[in-house]
Amino acid sequence: MTITTAPAGVSLRGVGRAFGDHVVLRDIDLDIAPGEVVALLGASGCGKSTLLRMVGGLDTATSGTVRVDGHDVTGIDPRCAVVFQEPRLLPWRTLAGNVALGLPRDLPRNQRDSESRQWLGEVELQGFADHRPRQVSGGMAQRTALARALARKPGVLLLDEPFAALDALTRLRMQDLVEDVQRRSGTTVILVTHDVDEALKLADRVVLLGGAPTGVSVVLDVPGDRPRDHHQPELAALRSELLAGLGVPRRTPLERETHAR
Amino acid sequence: MTSPGTTGTTGSSEHTDEPGPAAGGARRARAPRPRWRWSSVAAALALPVVLLAVWQAAASSGAYSTAQLPPPLSVLSALGELAGDGSLWTHIGISVQRVIIGFAAGAGLGFLLGAVVGLSARVRAFVAPSVAALRAVPSLAWVPLLVLWLGIGEGPKITLVAIGSFFPVYTTISAALAHADAHLVEVGRAYGLRGGELLGRIMLPSVAPAIFSGLRLGLAQGWLFLVAAELIASSMGLGFLLTDSQNTGRTDILLMAILLLAALGKLCDVVLGLVEKRVLRFHK
Structure with a gap:
């Protein structure tokens, strides 16, 4: 059976979300090409899951527009499929x-x-x-x-921290599986995660969300073809930058070397 | 799983992904288990046997007259007497019929109204307080009104049983649906289910255990209300047998009717419990 889908592009324009007076997301502009794998990275509670849910139509933006394949998302979108953090099986x-x-x-x-x-x-x-x-x-x-x-x-596969509740070994297997499935189906993937290495391993681009209310702070292209080994040296600088952006700065191996001299 | 051609590794996943601790136990649970737990049956019967012995001892001690406390054997012979002339089956038959019809109507309405109130906060705001107030009305308080409006035929008796069955079913279902598993409901929505489909495929199955406990409570309360209905203005049924035997001084028949009510109520609950076990065998 072929699992090829028609990958869909996603476009966010000035997207904001407030719960009453509490503004969670503001002015999010993001374009995701068909077939692209984008990781949304951010600290807990920054609103990255809310953003994902708005693409899938499970939540509605209070401002701005969310478009999938050039059409506005209104309600549950048949072009999207969600995998939640919990399996949520019947x-x-x-x-x-x-x-x-x-x-x-x-x-x-x-x-x-x-x-x-x-x-x-x-x-x-x-x-x-x-x-x-x-x-x-x-x-x-x-x-x-x-x-x-x-x-x-789905034209867009929405993954809401799908590996977060798994043990370390199972998580690696799941990451490989998602990578494999994505490559064979060609579907667009939006992956919400707080794991920097997971983002660097699976994504073509990493979108770092931050600030209060949350906006896009950095968008980074991840070099190299997937499947990627996140221990590749060229990813070390990216990892440092992302960890610093998340508020937990770490030295890169290069910096450690120069510091020791 | 790291190889690109993952689909070719048929059946390898049993080894690559260890099934959780539940898997072994679940496989055991799938096997048929017809083994009767005799020890629990014996434990359940111990108290009735002791009570029977105490009853026999009290009856033969001479402290009570036979009109106050007939011995167990005379209750058994009363059972034989009524079974012999066929009136026993008439009384049991009409009572069971009233409970079944009344329960079906009351539980059905309770299910419908409970579902609407459970699903809609707006309907709940308008309806729930009034229903809760009606629920507080004691069973006997309805009887004069029902006789006045519906006469003395089957109508008022079945209606009273229906009222009794309605409230437990309504209450449990409205509460359960209002607190249905939000995660599963969201999955249903995310996969395109709406309205009746979401209710039928996700919400009702997810609250099925609560539905069954509501039905069992409703059936039990149906029997309670049946006796209230038959105590007044009736000429048949186990409730009628209670008042009639009291008036004619047949304490043996009175005790027999009480024991029959206990046995029939228990039997109904067991039958519904078996259905529940069958339907819920795959629930958590």
Whole structure:
């Protein structure tokens, strides 16, 4: 089965969001090209998830416009699919039944099941279609959530800290899987994370959000082709810059050397 | 998983991703488990047996007349007597029929109104306080009004059972839906479900355990209200048997009717409990 989607571009113009008098996001301008992987990086509570939710239509901007594929986002957007920090699977359905939630509604019944199983195969869970969510590990549940999102064949895949709750090893596997799936499907990806290395490993561009209320503080292009090893020396300077931007400055290996002399 | 051709590694994920601690236990849970827990059955029956012995001892001690406290055996023979002339089945039949019809109507209405009130804050603001006030009316207080409006046929009795069943179902469902798992509801919305579909596929299944506890409470309260209905203006049913036996001094039949009410109420709850177990077998 082909998992190729028609990747969609995303455009944010002067986007702001306030909850009552409390302004969270202000004047966000950002253009994301079709097929691009963009990481939204920021400290906890800076509003990066809110920004992601506005692209998916789960939240509405109080000012500015959010466009996907050149069309304004009004309400839940069928061109987007979200993976949340928690798997959020329906406990009474099998894994295949959960994936079916992402399939087109008009699909005949017999096709729903076979397609769900194929999408589970894409995340290497082909043997677990009839398991219930509570019968599988957290990593497998999160992969099911990814399959559910892929089944929607999204133009934009929205990942809201999808690896944050996983253990370190499972997180590395999930990152590889997302990278692989992105390369084969070509979909646009917006990844919300607070992990600098994760952003440098997966993204073409890193958008650092900061300030109060939050705006775009830096946009950095990440050099080199994916899959990337985040220990590459040319990424060290980027990592330092991003960590400094997040308020936790670290010396680069080069600086450490010169300091020691 | 680091290799680019990940789809080719069929079935390898069992080894690369360890299933969580729940997986082993869950596989065990899938196996059929027909094993009866005899120890718990014995424990449940211990108290009734002791009470029966105390009852027998008290009845034969001479402290009470047989009109006050007939021995267990005479209650059993009263059961045989009524079963023999067939009137027992008439009384049980009509009572069960009233409970089933009344429960179906009351629980159905409670479900509908509970769902609307649970889903809409605006409807809740208008409706919930008045319903809560009506809920405080004791069962017997409805009887004169129902007799006045609906006569002395089946109508007022079924209506009273329906009133009894309505409130627990309404209350539990409205509360459960108002606090349905926000994360799952958001997933449903994010994947394009709205209105009735969101209710049917996400919200109701997610509150199914609460729905069942509401139904069980409603059924139990239906039996309570049934007796209130049958105590007044009736010529059949277990509630009628209570007043009739009191008037004719048949304490053995009185005790038998009480025991039958306990047994039938328990039986109904067990049946509903089995349905619940079946329906909720995949819930947390």
